[in-house]
Amino acid sequence: MSKFFTLVQLRYFGTVARLENMTAAAAELNVTQSTLSSAIARLEDEFGASLFTRLSSKGLRLTPSGKRLLMGSQAFLEEADLLYQAVRDEGEALAGELVVGMYSPLAPFKAPVILQEFEAAHPHVKVSFHEGDQESLRQALLDGVCELALMYDQGIGAEFDRRVLERIPPHILVPAGHPRAATPQVPVSLLDFVDEPLILLDAKHTREYYLDMFSQLGIRPSIRHVVSGYETVRSYVARGHGYSLLNQRLSSDLTYAGGSVVPLEIIEDLPPIEMSLVRPIGAKPTRKSLAFEQVCIALYGEGSGANHSTSVRADRFS
Missing domain, CATH: 3.40.190.10 (Periplasmic binding protein-like II)
Structure with a gap:
């Protein structure tokens, strides 16, 4: 059975989904809220499903049906725009x-x-x-x-x-004054740092990724600080609070807090992070x-x- 809906209704729906608020969407689209509500209601009638859950104090949230419509409509609307350009000979x-x-x-x-x-x-x-x-x-x-x-x-x-x-391999980060920093071209063993204080980057999954490296080697790190910011970790290391494990490398060794850090290659075959x-x-x-x-x-x-x-x-x- 054929379904009938318009591109305008889909565009209205997409704006409401993005803003999660009917009033804000009406203002952005420069239409009345009743016009917008009517368009959404007609879409829901056509698809035979609720597209939004109405929350009394938090606006609107997409239902599972609404999420599926949003993912499908993005490519559909883009194709419509390209068709319009083709008819007007505006290229693609x-x-x-x-x-x-x-x-x-x-x-x-x-x-x-x-x-x-x-x-x-x-x-x-x-x-x-x-x-x-x-x-x-x-x-x-x-x-x-x-x-x-x-x-x-x-x-x-x-x-x-x-x-x-x-695939980005892990490396050890030490302050510029660390003994190992004098020969940064020489790979080091993570085992040699087990008794030194660790500055641990605290992000879900990433934290476990780093701790698993120690487990693979049968050692436990001496965690001194748990820090959520990447640059904060680098600054802690530069100021001599400990060493850290990171993956991304910056082109500059300087940190926000002053002082420098030195990345060291790890001799153990530890798993890289995949971007x-x-x-x-x-x-x-x-x-x-x-x-x-x-x-x-x-x-x-x-x-x-x-x-x-x-x-x-x-x-x-x-």
């Missing part, structure tokens, strides 16, 4: 908005570089990054807040497809998100000068 230059999830510790390293390359290739697309920890990004993907996310591999479940862009592009399974990607994916592959994938790229369930991802 990508345009519109794209929201990409970004694991917060990665953002300072990756977001500016990716944005510069993407904007040069697709100047009519407005990209915004939704930063968060691993858990909040998983939920943002499932809720349709962002189409894809650049994040680490920890905690990614079977409901997601991912493309591994880069991946992640999507929900079953979500049809828009051309904008596929273009973003290609920029990331060019920057960090195989042949880019970064570590090798590997596809995981790539037949479903691409």
Whole structure:
């Protein structure tokens, strides 16, 4: 049985889903709230399902049916825009908005570089990054807040497809005055640091990743401080509070608090972190998100000068 809904209704729905508030959505769309409510009601009638849960004090939340409609409608609306451009002979230059999830510790390293390359290739697309920890990004993907996310591999479940862009090995970080800092080119053993105070980066999954390294070697670290910020960890190390384990390396050894840090290669074969592009399974990607994916592959994938790229369930991802 055919269903009848309009592009306008879908666009209205997408705005309400993004803002989670009918009044705010009506103001952004420059329509009356009754017009907007009527459009959403007609969509719900056509699909025979509630698209939002009405919360008395917290606005609206997408239902499971609403989440599925949001993920499916993004690519559908983009195709409609491209059809309009084709009829008007305006070419198929990508345009519109794209929201990409970004694991917060990665953002300072990756977001500016990716944005510069993407904007040069697709100047009519407005990209915004939704930063968060691993858990909040998983939920943002499932809720349709962002189409894809650049994040680490920890905690990614079977409901997601991912493309591994880069494998980043761990390293030990010591202050510039540490005895080992005098020969930074010489790999060190994590076993040699077991009695020194550890500054542990405290992020869900990441914390367990680092602690598992000690377990693999049959040792227990002497944790002195547990810190949630990447740059805070570096500053603690630079000021002599201990050493740390990290993956991302900065081009500068200077820290915000003053003083320098020195990265040391680890001689043990410890597992790297995988930086991946992640999507929900079953979500049809828009051309904008596929273009973003290609920029990331060019920057960090195989042949880019970064570590090798590997596809995981790539037949479903691409």
